[in-house]
Amino acid sequence: MASTLSRTLEITVISGEDLRNDRRPIKKNAFVVVRTDPYNSRRTDMDTDGGSYPKWNEKLVVDLPMHAQFITLEVQCKTSLGDKTVGTARIPVSDFVGGYVPESYLHFLSYRLRDHNGERNGIVNISVRVKVPEYASCSRTELGIPMGMGVAWGQRNFGGGIVTGVPV
Amino acid sequence: MGNCCSDQAGGRAAVGGASSYNPNVPNEAIDQFLKSRGYNGLFSQIELSYSAADLRDRDVLSKSDPMLVVYTKGRDGVLEELGRTEVILNSLNPTWITKHTITYHFEIVQTLVFHAYDVDTQFHSVEVKMLKLDEQQFLGEATCALSEIVTKSNRSLTLDLVHREESTRSTCPRNIGKLTVRAEESLSSKTTTEMILRCSDLEYKDLFSKSDPFLIISKEVENGTPIPVCKTEVIKNDLKPTWKRVFLNIQQVGSKDSPLVIECFNFNSNGKHDLIGKIHKSLADLEKLHSSGQGENLFLPTLVGHDYHNKTLKSQLFVEKFSQSVEHTFLDYLAGGCELNFMVAIDFTASNGNPRLPDSLHYIDPSGRPNAYQRAIIEVGEVLQFYDSDKRFPAWGFGARPIDGPVSHCFNLNGSSHYCEVEGIQGIMMAYTSALLNVSLAGPTLFGPVITNAALIASQSLASGGRKYFVLLIITDGVVTDLQETKDALVKASDLPLSILIVGVGGADFKEMEILDADKGERLENSTGRVASRDIVQFVPFREVQSGEIAVVQALLAELPTQFLTYMRTRDIQPLSS
Numbered sequence: 001m002a003s004t005l006s007r008t009l010e011i012t013v014i015s016g017e018d019l020r021n022d023r024r025p026i027k028k029n030a031f032v033v034v035r036t037d038p039y040n041s042r043r044t045d046m047d048t049d050g051g052s053y054p055k056w057n058e059k060l061v062v063d064l065p066m067h068a069q070f071i072t073l074e075v076q077c078k079t080s081l082g083d084k085t086v087g088t089a090r091i092p093v094s095d096f097v098g099g100y101v102p103e104s105y106l107h108f109l110s111y112r113l114r115d116h117n118g119e120r121n122g123i124v125n126i127s128v129r130v131k132v133p134e135y136a137s138c139s140r141t142e143l144g145i146p147m148g149m150g151v152a153w154g155q156r157n158f159g160g161g162i163v164t165g166v167p168v
Numbered sequence: 169m170g171n172c173c174s175d176q177a178g179g180r181a182a183v184g185g186a187s188s189y190n191p192n193v194p195n196e197a198i199d200q201f202l203k204s205r206g207y208n209g210l211f212s213q214i215e216l217s218y219s220a221a222d223l224r225d226r227d228v229l230s231k232s233d234p235m236l237v238v239y240t241k242g243r244d245g246v247l248e249e250l251g252r253t254e255v256i257l258n259s260l261n262p263t264w265i266t267k268h269t270i271t272y273h274f275e276i277v278q279t280l281v282f283h284a285y286d287v288d289t290q291f292h293s294v295e296v297k298m299l300k301l302d303e304q305q306f307l308g309e310a311t312c313a314l315s316e317i318v319t320k321s322n323r324s325l326t327l328d329l330v331h332r333e334e335s336t337r338s339t340c341p342r343n344i345g346k347l348t349v350r351a352e353e354s355l356s357s358k359t360t361t362e363m364i365l366r367c368s369d370l371e372y373k374d375l376f377s378k379s380d381p382f383l384i385i386s387k388e389v390e391n392g393t394p395i396p397v398c399k400t401e402v403i404k405n406d407l408k409p410t411w412k413r414v415f416l417n418i419q420q421v422g423s424k425d426s427p428l429v430i431e432c433f434n435f436n437s438n439g440k441h442d443l444i445g446k447i448h449k450s451l452a453d454l455e456k457l458h459s460s461g462q463g464e465n466l467f468l469p470t471l472v473g474h475d476y477h478n479k480t481l482k483s484q485l486f487v488e489k490f491s492q493s494v495e496h497t498f499l500d501y502l503a504g505g506c507e508l509n510f511m512v513a514i515d516f517t518a519s520n521g522n523p524r525l526p527d528s529l530h531y532i533d534p535s536g537r538p539n540a541y542q543r544a545i546i547e548v549g550e551v552l553q554f555y556d557s558d559k560r561f562p563a564w565g566f567g568a569r570p571i572d573g574p575v576s577h578c579f580n581l582n583g584s585s586h587y588c589e590v591e592g593i594q595g596i597m598m599a600y601t602s603a604l605l606n607v608s609l610a611g612p613t614l615f616g617p618v619i620t621n622a623a624l625i626a627s628q629s630l631a632s633g634g635r636k637y638f639v640l641l642i643i644t645d646g647v648v649t650d651l652q653e654t655k656d657a658l659v660k661a662s663d664l665p666l667s668i669l670i671v672g673v674g675g676a677d678f679k680e681m682e683i684l685d686a687d688k689g690e691r692l693e694n695s696t697g698r699v700a701s702r703d704i705v706q707f708v709p710f711r712e713v714q715s716g717e718i719a720v721v722q723a724l725l726a727e728l729p730t731q732f733l734t735y736m737r738t739r740d741i742q743p744l745s746s
Contacts, residue, residue, distance in 0.1 A: 092696070095698065100631050101627045101630045102631055112693055114697070123699050125701065127738075
């Protein structure tokens with residue numbers, strides 16, 4: 001029953017804005033690493049011609065553990081000295097899970113990046129959609145309970161699975 | 169797609185030119201061009217066509233010979249003739265062939281007035297434009313707002329014709345026929361062409377390296393310099409460049425057959441780019457060039473004696489890709505079942521002054537002259553109400569103590585503890601005046617709760633499968649106290665089908681409001697580093713009573729269709745076909 005312990009996310013890494021490396025705009029070869037937990041990550045291809053305003057438009061499908069409260073986006077840049085982290089954004093799962101909107105709603109989200117000193121860097125733009133199995137999506141709106149925490153959400157989704165077991 | 173939700177000004181500055189074409193952000197040259205012709209923001213050309221049924225018979229021996237005169241009515245009530253149809257002989261159920269084009273403006277109420285006449289036989293040799301209308305027999309008149317037609321799913325509206333005298337009397341009008349008006353958006357405004365262009369064998373222009381070519385596509389105009397509509401990026405050091413795709417809206421160039429001039433320049437950092445060669449082609453020609461797979465030679469005007477001769481070059485232009493797509497417009501969405509839902513929140517903080525005193529911003533003048541709050545409600549409401557079919561508007565107040573309770577930062581204006589909706593603009597006005605009597609003004613000025621409530625309604629509508637877009641109007645006299653909470657609420661709301669209009673009344677310093685309006689500065693950021701994914705706030709100060717206030721409201725509303733389209737298009741939401 002792995003599916004009840006994690007949910008599948010479609011994360012489209014759209015673009016970055018005003019990315020800087022030691023105050024200087026990066027020239028090329030930026031890419032993004034999406035981490036759902038310390039051991040699982042996915043990465044985009046490198047952007048070669050967007051400079052400090054790279055565009056990736058790349059969809060990454062990741063599994064998010066039910067207990068996870070954050071995912072991490074790391075913008076890195078390939079340089080002659082190896083890959084360097086430009087900036088990081090920590091994304092609360094509650095930004096795209098819970099609330100009143102339909103579970104499979106396509107969220108457009110943007111985040112401020114911080115470099116390793118905690119200084120403000122550029123912005124990363126993404127879209128996130130929670131992949132919902134067909135049967136679960138209709139039960140969701142009937143419940144209509146406002147949601148805050150990832151843990152509570154897990155219980156509810158589990159409950160939702162049971163409800164939909166009843167023939168409609 | 170990515171462009172649509174990113175910082176538009178920043179993106180454009182970074183990439184430059186049309187290589188990052190975004191349908192919502194026309195390039196500056198086009199913007200300039202449109203503004204110089206009086207178009208602002210998003211506009212659509214609408215074609216009006218007309219038919220009538222059961223007209224009165226005014227001729228003795230035959231049926232009426234009807235003609236329709238169409239006017240637009242200004243805010244001052246003055247009629248301006250838009251055009252006349254042809255005269256249709258012997259018909260009480262005419263369908264006129266003449267159509268009129270009008271530019272649709274979202275932000276103003278465009279009132280149309282129709283007068284039907286029976287044109288006597290003796291005038292049939294006269295051109296319709298020359299006819300003296302007072303010599304013709306009047307068959308009836310009708311009036312409506314353009315937005316009433318375009319929000320109909322079949323884009324047509326049937327009106328009862330009334331007689332001029334009857335329209336002022338309140339007696340039941342006699343049946344003197346019906347007029348049907350159809351509004352069709354011209355397809356050209358929706359069609360976008362995508363092309364990939366390349367050149368071969370360009371000439372050397374730089375001394376020590378190959379040329380750095382780029383293209384400028386301009387629209388040729390009669391006796392004038394061509395107007396640039398599109399520009400490619402500069403490709404360094406390349407004599408056979410392939411540029412990134414370029415996008416051209418058919419309306420930008422006029423039509424598919426309008427002559428265009430494509431010029432290839434060598435980039436010079438001093439701004440004096442040298443012309444490598446040029447070519448004259450319409451979009452239709454370019455399409456042919458694409459399907460044939462052939463190139464076409466560029467030429468260069470060269471001075472020979474006193475005249476310019478076109479010297480044909482070895483260089484050729486190729487069209488690697490040519491495709492057309494039709495993009496849904498704001499009006500497509502309206503006709504396709506999308507609605508704008510209007511919500512209002514009114515500032516009841518003590519800084520407005522005691523409502524019983526004439527210097528208060530909330531003073532209700534016994535003479536009936538509306539105060540600043542009432543004016544803002546009426547002027548924004550009268551435009552938006554056409555786009556809201558049930559005309560039930562949530563209305564709140566903030567910053568006051570309702571009937572001896574604690575200060576509330578979001579109370580229902582109608583006094584109910586269960587529901588926040590009121591009926592129509594009149595309902596808002598009544599709820600507002602009665603709230604003034606029932607609450608005591610307090611403070612501070614918090615926007616957070618009102619925005620959160622509006623966001624809640626918007627997300628609940630999504631959950632029930634609604635296709636609605638919400639517009640919250642906040643009218644305030646002062647600076648927000650909870651700037652960070654307001655930003656947090658706005659950042660969260662930027663992911664929802666919601667736009668927020670803020671009107672500042674009174675003489676306070678509204679600098680902080682400008683911060684909320686992202687197109688005047690940086691993108692909004694909340695306390696945890698999440699950034700607004702799009703601009704949803706529009707702020708205007710509403711100070712002057714005498715003049716210019718109409719323009720203020722227009723400026724406030726003008727961005728709404730774009731914000732609406734950004735939301736729909738980035739999510740790939742299609743209008744339902746009607």
